Amino acid sequence: MHPESRPLTPAHAAQMDLTDVQSTPDSRGLAIDQVGIKRLLLPVRVPERSGQLQSSLGTFSLTVALDSHTKGIHMSRLVEIALALAPELTLARLLEALDTMCDRESSPHSMLEVSFPFFRIKKSPMSGEESPLDYTVTWWGERSQGRVQWTWTLGVPVTTLCPCSREISLYGAHNQRAQVTLVLAPKIPLDIEAGLDIVEAQASAELYALLKRSDEKWVTERAFERPRFVEDLVRDIARSLASDPRLIRFSVEVENLESIHHHSAYARLSLSGSSQGDPGTSARS
Numbered sequence: 001m002h003p004e005s006r007p008l009t010p011a012h013a014a015q016m017d018l019t020d021v022q023s024t025p026d027s028r029g030l031a032i033d034q035v036g037i038k039r040l041l042l043p044v045r046v047p048e049r050s051g052q053l054q055s056s057l058g059t060f061s062l063t064v065a066l067d068s069h070t071k072g073i074h075m076s077r078l079v080e081i082a083l084a085l086a087p088e089l090t091l092a093r094l095l096e097a098l099d100t101m102c103d104r105e106s107s108p109h110s111m112l113e114v115s116f117p118f119f120r121i122k123k124s125p126m127s128g129e130e131s132p133l134d135y136t137v138t139w140w141g142e143r144s145q146g147r148v149q150w151t152w153t154l155g156v157p158v159t160t161l162c163p164c165s166r167e168i169s170l171y172g173a174h175n176q177r178a179q180v181t182l183v184l185a186p187k188i189p190l191d192i193e194a195g196l197d198i199v200e201a202q203a204s205a206e207l208y209a210l211l212k213r214s215d216e217k218w219v220t221e222r223a224f225e226r227p228r229f230v231e232d233l234v235r236d237i238a239r240s241l242a243s244d245p246r247l248i249r250f251s252v253e254v255e256n257l258e259s260i261h262h263h264s265a266y267a268r269l270s271l272s273g274s275s276q277g278d279p280g281t282s283a284r285s
Contacts, residue, residue, distance in 0.1 A: 001274065003018055005213075007188045009020065010239055011074055012031075012107035012206075012277055016094075018110065020158065021071065021148070022070075022071055022072035022073060022074055023070070023137070024068060024070075024071045025069055025070070025071065026068070026070060026071045028068075028069050029065060029069075029238065030068055031065065031067055031068040032065065032066040032109060033065060033109075034063035034064070034065065034109075035063055035064065035065075035066050035072075035073055035177050036061070036062045036063030036064055036073065036078050036111075037057055037060070037061065037062055037075055037076065037078050037079065037082075038061045039060075039061065040059070040060040040062075040079065040082055041057060041058070041059055041060075041109075042057075042060060042083065042086045043055065043056075043058075043083060043086065044056050044057065044085075044087075044114070044116055045087055045088055045089060046084070046085045046087045046089050046090075046116060046137075046192070047088075047120065047191070047192075048190050048192075048193070049115075049192075049193045049194075051098070053088060053285070054118070054119065056113045056116040056117055056118065056119070057116060057117065058086060058089060058115070059114065059116070060067070060082045060084060060085075060112070060114050061111075061112070061113045062078040062081065062101065062110075062111070062112050063110070063111045063112075064078075064102065064105045064107035064109060064110045064111075065106065065108060065109035067107075067112075067151050067235075069152060073105050073107075074104075074105065077104045077105060077127065078101065078105075081100055081101055081104070081112075081150055081281070082114075083147030084097075084268045085097055085114075089116070090189065091139050091141075091150065091189040091190075094112055094114065094139055094141050094149055094150075095141050095150060096276070097112055097141075098103075098110045098111075098112055098141050098142070098143035098148060099143065101143075106233045108144065108145055109142075109143065109144045109145070110142070110143045111139050111140075111141070111142045111143075111241060112142075113114050113138065113139070113141075115136065115137065115138040115139075116136075116137055116140050117134045117135070117136060117137075117191055117248050117280075118134070118135045118136075118137045118279075119132040119133065119135075120132065120133055120135065120205070122208055122209070124208050124210055124211055124212060124215040125208075125214050125218045125219065126212070126214040126215045126217075126218050127211075127212040127213055127214055129198075129210050129212060129215070129239070130210075131208060131209035131210035132209060133207060133208065133209050134238070135151075135154060135155060135192075135196060136154070137153070137154060137159075137192055137213070138152065138154075139151075139152045139153075139195050140153070140253040148256045150185070150186075151184060151185050151233075151255065152184055152186070152190070152195075153181065153183045153184075153196045154180075154182045154184070154192070154196065154199070155179060155181055155259065156179075156180040156181075156182070156195075156196055156199040157177055157178070157180075157181070157206070157207050158180055158199065158200060158202065158203035158204070158207060158233075159175055159176070159177060159178065159179050159203060159204050159205040159207060159219070160175060160176060160178045160203065160204045160221050160223075160227075160228045160229075160230070160233060160254075160256055161173055161174075161175040161204040161205075161208070161223040161224060161226070161227045161228065162174050162175065162227060162229070163227035163229055163232070164229075165244055165260075166227050172224075172264060173220055173227065174222060174257050174259050174260050175204065175220075175223050175259065176257050176258055176259040177207070177234055177257050178254055178255060178256045178257065179231070179254070179257070180203075180237065180252065180253070180254050181194055181200045181252070181253040181254075181255075181257045182192070182199065182227065182237070182250065182251070182252055183246055183248040183251045184197075184240075184241075184249075184250045185247065185250065186246050186247055186248070187245075187247070187248055187250055188246055190246060196271040198237060198240045198241065199237055201227075202233060202236040202237050202240065203221070203226075203229045203233065204223040204226045204227060205219050205220075205222045205223040205226070227251050228254050228268060229265075230255075230265045230267035231267050232255045233267070234253070234267045234268065234269040235269065236252050237252045237254075238252050238269045239251075241284070242271055247273045248272065249271070250270070250271060251268060251270040252259075252268065252269050253266070253267070253268045254266070254268075254269075
């Protein structure tokens, strides 16, 4: 075999000139608003109120803006940033990662979003049996021209019982599972369980993964004593959030998965607090 026709060994390949194609010029004159990676699944650890780190599975999206004269970004750098976040995923570290993304990609704009299930160990109200219940958490942050905005979203399942049904029926009242979605723009990072507490305190009843007969009796009777329309639930949750000085803007959505209709009942309420600056925004150098 002629020496020049031999396949390259790893040592020979390492000596080759690896052209940085992404950094070459582009002549089309069109900037790109967002370019990056979506749906990157990574094992993550997220903080609990106790200070312990809970293992979960995070779904990451990371993007930056690209100027009109550069061909592409280095997407491997975004994967590296997500990998660095995953072992201890906190909202504060996510916001720091936005700066790192801009620096490493030489971009004025960055966006990072991560969603993950969060589990809470709950005791059944009468038997005391413990079981985990899952909630959905999404953290989102964006850096643009030196300013950072962030929100976090909580998906909380609860039970609601219809006040009208209880009032007009001779026997019982219809109830159903409801999905509450909070979107919060905080002044400072908050712990996840604080948001869960606020929602569950206002529902007709909480959900549990494991219920014995004594627990089921307690939960259904509690719901009967605390009837809630979707209108009631969004207002009660919003009233609790409006007095929290750590929040500047929030929205509350409630969807009742109706048990006697083939449609859902729905309500949404948004409130903004202080007019001092944009909610959930801070200036960063």
